Amino acid sequence: QVHMVESGGGLVQPGGSLRLSCAATGGIISMDAMVWYRRAPGKQRELVAAITSGGSTNYADSVKGRFTISRDNAKNTVYLQMNSLKPEDTAVYYCNRDPRLGARVYYWGQGTQVTVSS
Numbered sequence: 001q002v003h004m005v006e007s008g009g010g011l012v013q014p015g016g017s018l019r020l021s022c023a024a025t026g027g028i029i030s031m032d033a034m035v036w037y038r039r040a041p042g043k044q045r046e047l048v049a050a051i052t053s054g055g056s057t058n059y060a061d062s063v064k065g066r067f068t069i070s071r072d073n074a075k076n077t078v079y080l081q082m083n084s085l086k087p088e089d090t091a092v093y094y095c096n097r098d099p100r101l102g103a104r105v106y107y108w109g110q111g112t113q114v115t116v117s118s
Contacts, residue, residue: 015085016085020112029106050098069081
Protein backbone atom coordinates (compact mmCIF):
# COMPACT_ATOMS: atom_id res chain seq x y z
CA GLN A 1 0.00 0.00 0.00
CA VAL A 2 1.62 3.17 -1.21
CA HIS A 3 1.17 6.29 0.88
CA MET A 4 2.17 9.80 -0.10
CA VAL A 5 3.90 12.14 2.33
CA GLU A 6 4.14 15.80 1.35
CA SER A 7 6.42 18.35 3.00
CA GLY A 8 8.16 21.65 2.44
CA GLY A 9 5.30 24.11 2.65
CA GLY A 10 5.29 27.28 4.70
CA LEU A 11 4.73 31.01 4.75
CA VAL A 12 6.54 32.98 2.07
CA GLN A 13 6.36 36.53 0.78
CA PRO A 14 5.17 37.27 -2.75
CA GLY A 15 8.01 36.70 -5.17
CA GLY A 16 9.59 34.09 -2.95
CA SER A 17 10.31 30.43 -3.54
CA LEU A 18 9.58 27.09 -1.95
CA ARG A 19 10.47 23.51 -2.79
CA LEU A 20 7.89 20.88 -2.00
CA SER A 21 8.70 17.20 -1.61
CA CYS A 22 6.47 14.19 -1.98
CA ALA A 23 7.85 10.91 -0.73
CA ALA A 24 6.15 7.61 -1.41
CA THR A 25 6.22 4.92 1.26
CA GLY A 26 5.19 1.29 0.92
CA GLY A 27 5.98 0.97 -2.75
CA ILE A 28 8.01 2.14 -5.70
CA ILE A 29 6.74 4.97 -7.89
CA SER A 30 9.50 5.10 -10.48
CA MET A 31 7.24 3.68 -13.21
CA ASP A 32 4.32 5.96 -12.38
CA ALA A 33 3.30 9.24 -13.87
CA MET A 34 2.88 11.60 -10.92
CA VAL A 35 1.04 14.86 -10.41
CA TRP A 36 0.87 17.74 -7.97
CA TYR A 37 -2.52 19.17 -7.10
CA ARG A 38 -3.54 22.11 -4.99
CA ARG A 39 -6.73 23.07 -3.24
CA ALA A 40 -7.32 26.65 -2.23
CA PRO A 41 -10.04 27.65 0.24
CA GLY A 42 -13.41 27.72 -1.48
CA LYS A 43 -12.03 26.42 -4.76
CA GLN A 44 -11.93 23.10 -6.56
CA ARG A 45 -8.83 20.99 -6.63
CA GLU A 46 -6.48 22.05 -9.42
CA LEU A 47 -3.87 19.91 -11.14
CA VAL A 48 -0.81 22.13 -11.38
CA ALA A 49 1.99 19.89 -12.67
CA ALA A 50 2.58 16.40 -14.00
CA ILE A 51 5.60 14.27 -14.77
CA THR A 52 5.78 10.97 -16.63
CA SER A 53 7.97 8.04 -15.68
CA GLY A 54 10.34 9.20 -18.42
CA GLY A 55 10.55 12.73 -17.09
CA SER A 56 8.29 14.60 -19.50
CA THR A 57 6.44 17.41 -17.79
CA ASN A 58 3.44 19.64 -18.26
CA TYR A 59 1.89 22.44 -16.24
CA ALA A 60 -1.28 24.36 -15.68
CA ASP A 61 -1.24 27.73 -17.39
CA SER A 62 -1.48 29.40 -13.98
CA VAL A 63 1.97 28.12 -12.95
CA LYS A 64 3.77 27.68 -16.26
CA GLY A 65 7.18 29.31 -16.21
CA ARG A 66 7.20 29.56 -12.41
CA PHE A 67 6.87 25.97 -11.17
CA THR A 68 9.05 22.99 -12.01
CA ILE A 69 8.17 19.38 -11.28
CA SER A 70 10.95 16.81 -11.02
CA ARG A 71 11.59 13.38 -9.60
CA ASP A 72 14.37 11.43 -7.96
CA ASN A 73 13.63 7.75 -8.43
CA ALA A 74 16.49 6.71 -6.18
CA LYS A 75 14.72 8.56 -3.35
CA ASN A 76 11.21 7.54 -4.48
CA THR A 77 10.34 11.24 -4.31
CA VAL A 78 8.73 13.87 -6.51
CA TYR A 79 9.46 17.58 -6.10
CA LEU A 80 7.77 20.86 -6.96
CA GLN A 81 10.03 23.89 -7.17
CA MET A 82 7.89 27.01 -6.91
CA ASN A 83 9.36 30.38 -7.83
CA SER A 84 7.89 33.86 -8.16
CA LEU A 85 5.11 32.89 -5.81
CA LYS A 86 1.88 34.88 -5.81
CA PRO A 87 -0.86 35.20 -3.18
CA GLU A 88 -3.13 33.18 -5.47
CA ASP A 89 -0.74 30.22 -5.09
CA THR A 90 -1.88 29.91 -1.49
CA ALA A 91 -3.32 26.41 -1.08
CA VAL A 92 -2.75 22.96 0.33
CA TYR A 93 -0.57 21.00 -2.09
CA TYR A 94 -0.88 17.26 -2.61
CA CYS A 95 0.76 14.73 -4.87
CA ASN A 96 -0.34 11.38 -6.18
CA ARG A 97 -0.26 9.05 -9.10
CA ASP A 98 -1.67 10.56 -12.28
CA PRO A 99 -5.17 9.08 -12.67
CA ARG A 100 -5.92 10.51 -16.09
CA LEU A 101 -5.06 7.32 -18.01
CA GLY A 102 -6.94 5.06 -15.63
CA ALA A 103 -4.33 4.36 -12.96
CA ARG A 104 -5.67 4.08 -9.43
CA VAL A 105 -4.46 6.73 -7.06
CA TYR A 106 -2.46 5.85 -3.97
CA TYR A 107 -3.38 6.72 -0.39
CA TRP A 108 -3.52 10.46 -0.04
CA GLY A 109 -1.19 12.33 2.28
CA GLN A 110 -2.21 15.25 4.44
CA GLY A 111 -0.78 17.71 1.98
CA THR A 112 1.46 20.65 2.75
CA GLN A 113 0.19 24.18 3.29
CA VAL A 114 1.66 26.98 1.19
CA THR A 115 0.78 30.51 2.20
CA VAL A 116 1.96 33.46 0.13
CA SER A 117 1.47 36.70 1.98
CA SER A 118 3.31 39.85 2.92
